[in-house]
Amino acid sequence: MLDKKVGKQTRRLHNPPVITATASIVGPKEGKGPLAAHFDLTVDDELWGEKTWEKAESKFVKETYAKILSNASLAANGVDYIIAGDLLNQSIASTFGLRDSGVPFYGVYGACSTIGESMGLGAMLIDGGFASNVVCITSSHFCSAEKQFRFPLELGSQRAPTSQWTVTGSAGVLLSAEGTGPFITKITTGKVVDLGIKDQNNMGAAMAPAAADTIYAHFEDTGLPHDYYDMVITGDLGSIGLEILDDLLSSNDIRIGKVLNDGGVMIFDKKQDVHAGGSGCCCCASVLAGYLYDSLKKGKLRKILLVPTGALLSPTSVQQGESIPCVAHAIVIENVIGG
Amino acid sequence: MNNTLISYISAFLVGGVICSLGQILIDKTKLTPARILVLFVTVGVFLTALGLYQKVVDIGGAGATIPLTGFGYSLAKGTFSDVDKHGLLGAFTGGIRATAGGVSAAIVFGYLVAVIFKPKAKA
Numbered sequence: 021m022l023d024k025k026v027g028k029q030t031r032r033l034h035n036p037p038v039i040t041a042t043a044s045i046v047g048p049k050e051g052k053g054p055l056a057a058h059f060d061l062t063v064d065d066e067l068w069g070e071k072t073w074e075k076a077e078s079k080f081v082k083e084t085y086a087k088i089l090s091n092a093s094l095a096a097n098g099v100d101y102i103i104a105g106d107l108l109n110q111s112i113a114s115t116f117g118l119r120d121s122g123v124p125f126y127g128v129y130g131a132c133s134t135i136g137e138s139m140g141l142g143a144m145l146i147d148g149g150f151a152s153n154v155v156c157i158t159s160s161h162f163c164s165a166e167k168q169f170r171f172p173l174e175l176g177s178q179r180a181p182t183s184q185w186t187v188t189g190s191a192g193v194l195l196s197a198e199g200t201g202p203f204i205t206k207i208t209t210g211k212v213v214d215l216g217i218k219d220q221n222n223m224g225a226a227m228a229p230a231a232a233d234t235i236y237a238h239f240e241d242t243g244l245p246h247d248y249y250d251m252v253i254t255g256d257l258g259s260i261g262l263e264i265l266d267d268l269l270s271s272n273d274i275r276i277g278k279v280l281n282d283g284g285v286m287i288f289d290k291k292q293d294v295h296a297g298g299s300g301c302c303c304c305a306s307v308l309a310g311y312l313y314d315s316l317k318k319g320k321l322r323k324i325l326l327v328p329t330g331a332l333l334s335p336t337s338v339q340q341g342e343s344i345p346c347v348a349h350a351i352v353i354e355n356v357i358g359g
Numbered sequence: 360m361n362n363t364l365i366s367y368i369s370a371f372l373v374g375g376v377i378c379s380l381g382q383i384l385i386d387k388t389k390l391t392p393a394r395i396l397v398l399f400v401t402v403g404v405f406l407t408a409l410g411l412y413q414k415v416v417d418i419g420g421a422g423a424t425i426p427l428t429g430f431g432y433s434l435a436k437g438t439f440s441d442v443d444k445h446g447l448l449g450a451f452t453g454g455i456r457a458t459a460g461g462v463s464a465a466i467v468f469g470y471l472v473a474v475i476f477k478p479k480a481k482a
Contacts, residue, residue, distance in 0.1 A: 047480075049480065066479055066480055067477075067479075162480045163478075163479070163480055171392070171393075172478075173478040173479070173480065174473065174478050175392075176478075177392045178382070178385050178392060180385060180386070181386055188480070218389075219389045221389070221391075222389075
């Protein structure tokens with residue numbers, strides 16, 4: 021085996037896959053947020069002309085997938101694999117949205133870390149020579165997620181101040197064996213971490229330890245200086261979780277400083293009444309596909325560490341009083357193949 | 360000030376205080392809305408059984424009977440009156456009998472509203 025294994029959790033990609041195209045389609049609230057200019061399309065109607073929110077979420081996936089292909093000028097038969105997942109039971113947003121794609125499909129579940137999980141797996145497929153083009157795509161929808169995890173909107177339930185707003189939309193990336201960058205040079209796969217947090221209205225606090233664990237493992241494995249990256253973006257801890265992460269990293273002597281940011285904090289303005297920030301599979305994914313990818317392409321950012329985080333709870337586990345296990349996967353994206 | 364105006368103001372204040380307590384529970388505790396709902400109904404039952412909630416109703420009127428504690432008040436009051444009439448069996452029939460109107464109205468109007476309107480997220 022080549023020296024692809026770097027420490028326990030990190031893998032170096034010898035033939036670093038290129039992110040050759042991205043696409044993101046979001047709902048009305050995201051379209052009014054600070055990152056609005058970077059999305060491919062904003063839809064004004066959360067139902068997008070469909071009868072149910074679940075159908076609408078599938079339509080977001082279907083249209084975003086088509087947009088990725090058209091942005092890449094790639095024919096449908098040029099895609100070797102699709103790796104996708106979402107928040108709905110049995111990942112129906114992804115499977116229903118992609119049922120007409122005619123491309124070999126892997127379904128994954130990592131809650132809001134799904135984009136990190138799918139990109140990590142896709143990058144290894146390409147580096148291993150098993151694929152030339154892999155689409156990694158995910159989705160979430162405020163209305164369907166509230167029904168899935170909390171209460172149906174019809175109940176008109178009050179949201180807790182620590183709660184986060186699920187991003188409506190779909191976003192994805194095309195990973196290719198050939199291209200000019202940006203490259204995925206390393207990945208650090210996260211472990212399931214559970215510090216016993218039970219409050220499902222405070223996911224940021226539950227997920228922060230998982231993010232800290234993966235970031236710590238990444239720097240431990242690679243030996244890179246803590247200020248190596250232009251930006252370290254977690255997602256989606258929200259404002260409360262980001263503060264906890266900062267404290268956790270400091271207490272482990274990891275000083276990332278001001279370049280530490282969070283997709284859930286970046287995607288909405290504080291004035292948008294979303295409480296602790298954004299969440300959902302599409303949150304980190306759309307921040308990557310929009311703002312981060314544009315910044316990498318323009319050279320405003322040159323090397324970033326993307327750390328999508330997921331809370332691996334289910335409605336049943338919450339009802340049974342279980343704590344919330346979480347996971348975070350780190351993806352190194354660089355314009356130039358470095359370290 | 361005439362009596363009508365005073366009853367409006369006291370209903371507003373009493374109802375407002377009860378609902379504020381609910382908001383404080385949402386903001387400051389980890390209780391889910393469903394648990395707060397059950398808690399309020401149960402507290403209404405207990406306070407009525409102890410004879411305390413009748414005093415709140417005397418002051419607040421609809422401000423005390425409309426919130427969820429008022430539902431507990433109706434359950435307890437109905438139980439007392441049926442027990443007086445029918446003995447122990449009234450403990451099983453009274454609560455439901457007294458609240459039947461409210462429950463049926465909630466189902467009928469809830470259904471009608473669900474047919475007419477579609478919920479959506481605040482954009």
